[in-house]
Amino acid sequence: MFSNDIGIDLGTATTIIYVSGKGIVLREPSIVALDVRTNKVLAVGSDAYYMLGKTSDLIRVVRPLEEGVISDYEVTEEMLKHFFKKINPSKFFKPRVCVCVPSAITEVESRAVIDTVMSSGARNVFLIEEPVAAAIGVGIDISVPGGVAVLDVGGGTSDIAVLSLNGIVCKTSLKLAGNKFNSSIVRYIRGAYNILIGDNTADRIKREIGTVWPEGLELKEYEVKGRNLVTGLPQRITITNQELVETLASEAEHLIVALQSVMERTPPELVADIEQNGLIMTGGGAMLGGLDKLITSRIRIQARLAENPVDAVAIGTGMSFNYLGKLYDGFVTYTNYSNK
Template sequence: MDIGIDLGTASVLVYVRGKGIALKEPSVVALDKDSGKMLAVGEEARKMIGRTPGNIVAIRPLREGVIADYTTTELMLKYFLNKVVPRRIFRPRIMICVPAVITTVEKRAVIEASTAAGARQTFLIEEPIAAAIGAGIDISKPFGSMVVDIGGGTTDIAVLSLGGIVCGESIRVAGDKFDEAIVRYVKKEFNLMIGERTAEEVKIGVANVFPEGDDSAAMDVRGRSLITGLPQNITITAEQTREALQEPVEQIVNAIFGVLEKTPPELSSDISERGIVMTGGGSLLRGLDRLISHKTGIPVTVAEDAVSCVALGAGRALENLDMLGPNAIYTK
């Protein structure tokens, strides 16, 4: 059995050969601190973030695209694999996506966690390559394609040709940093403390980073006043979210410029003709595609199923290992 896993900071997606995307859950685990016992995983555990009593802790075992808590990651992987294939006779081959810039130690941690969770053989593939395959780009041809994959923990930018990465960059600014920026802005402007989940709701609900058309969208936000210490309601507008998100968005745009500057001229002309493809949950931030297109002068499209692209690409890559160059895959 072949399984492709997008082991993301914010969520885990599992692709099973012949079935498509079989699982999509937040990468959160709730543990009992006293006994170390796992109480909940995925969506059930996400609901507990910021709402747990002293003895229960909701952990996100992956931070900025890499494993921050090895034991919890292994437990989470095992749980998700059992959920997808409850009665395993044969141990599956697994392809896991990793950020483009990752150390040997971090790679080894992913491989060991996958083996301990029940993989017969583990392959690692760089996220921009998986994202491009999942978005339907034929990367085996001698044409330049540019992919910007914005996940929860990292943004991977890469120019691909002949099955590999010609030049690229991975920055640890993505969906989580957007949430943190909204939390900081609300604290500074309104003296109100809100949680990460509320910030994420604002990001999905009203955030817009490109000034265009009607900017009057607004949303009520509840939090704790830093002045009185009591619950308080405020209204945040799309214009205010643009101000809040300016810094992380600029870092992503600058990283794209950095990669374009390193791109060989032949591939640059391909990119200006074919455009930039955006994948990952962070690419769904309203106005981000238009902003990048406006700044670079290159057409930008968001992939059809942006959130699932990386997991789909990992699964398809495992089905066609010979299509990818040896640089694209690290095997165990």
């Protein structure tokens, strides 16, 4: 029997689905490949990921979410339908779905998420703000009056929130996350070597050797293949983690400033709690080398990576049905319509 409730982390980079009583059942890139002439979906998720940057003019590979929100509704709908079918082949089953969204989402954007998920086959849709889901997902009791600080760094957005007594006390969301770190690597290699690399290559470099913390750095090298912008020919170079620190750390500076501004707006009593409890980091982007150390040293609050940073938001989104009606903020609305 398939559970009635599912949580979806509809991420810019990855879509993760959690089913009550089962756990994570799907984790795939938020990517769709389409036939340009007919607009027919050719591949979705992991199958489409391998086509990125390698297709002819007849195939378009798209990421239907940008900076945490849906940029292409129809394609997102197709993607979700495909994922629903994959986790539950029954046409007749319509689940209750909770979806997490960036905390700075607008009314229009949240309406678009609700409509898209409804059209994909949900019975009811709820929305939860990403940092609240992250806190629930890492097992923090958000109902207590002690301050809890969460930083979720995804692919398109980073969300920061201070939570207490089932509510968000202070929050901010910025359009700076994993993708921006990738772009800064592309820019650095073009500037330093006159070599153009693709986003996927930059992403691999970041995961393998990217770091924002120079102290005690163990030297690592990475061989990069790209196109020389002068000769137009392919070229290989070897770069080190040391040379990337500056460019990545300057990007991370925006996160530090945002964290400082949230801390400044947090009531002193809660700051004292946070100093004791620390800042919990979730999201794939939070795994960037040395980010925890950089944050700890700059805001003087112990930052630590969650045990399962990539899945935390999806788990929290799925578990949030237990909080229905209890959250003061962070849980937007229960939709007015329902598919029968």
